[in-house]
Amino acid sequence: MARLQPLHRARRFFRTLLTGAPEPSEAEWAEGWLTEREWVLFSRMRPADRSHSIAVARAVEAHLAPEGTPQRWVIAAALLHDVGKTVPDLGTYGRVVATISGSVGGADMADVWADTTGFTRKVGLYLKYPELGADLLAVAGSDDRVVAWAREHHLPEEDWTVPAEEGRLLAAADDGRL
Template identity: 55%
Template sequence: MAALGHLARRFVGSLRPGGPPAVDVSWAAQHLLDSERELWDRMSGPDRRHSVAVARRVERALGHEATRPVLAAALLHDVGKTTSGLRTYGRVVASVSAMVGGHEMADHWAKKRGFTRRVGLYLQHDVIGADQLDMAGSDPLTVTWAREHHWPEHMWTLDPRVAHALKAADDD
């Protein structure tokens, strides 16, 4: 049920147009490499607003342990979603498709064409985002969290305190 609540909050938040306020854009830029900032700038306004909110919650939770790579992980964990080109309603279809057909179908769908391919790419945003961050020269922690942020807790490879703070901030 928590996952449905999270999805509902993200849906409602995505209906409001525009990105984060300038103060939040400036704050985020301080915690991103230039190559990461280019990726962050490609994210939709609602995704950038969400990512700033996640990063701010992580910063409050971890204090001095919220290093630049940790905050970059919070800001960029969903960066792979840009590849799909899906907007709000397409993302709803993709999320429902994953609930019904399972994420196992993502690879199959990504090999198709048109909207089905875009759904498959959206469902693979964790792997795609990790690859994008790796190519951008991001810290291994940042890359790892992008890849693992939908994995079950027992599979996480990050420090448990950091991973739990990132997950809790994303699910809030």
């Protein structure tokens, strides 16, 4: 059995590489920080988004480790900040188009496109994903700060309502600066 372990590990490694899905043990760790309803929302994210969110939350946890166990809302905010991306359910190609459209069309176009139909509607919704994520989390009864961070995580610091210290930490982890 012991000799099978490296193969096991290799399989897991390649599965993560191919699908972008988090390790089962990492998913379990994330579940431990979330309410049941938050976990349902988290589970609807694409595998690569789940892995990204766990990486952000782990970075925050590691940074706060010297001060003890982090506050639950901070880790939940890290795990759920991109949850609005589940709404339009665009594939990778669509996201690239949506991101480029956002920089070409400007943020104002998001509302216009969201009111249309078909692909432009999906692009519009994608550009609005922070807002959509905040709505999902509010309906799920999440902590106000978790809801706020989903809405605010791409806004400049002066527009945040979350505590600045935690916001800076969450933003740094999201940008890979931790």
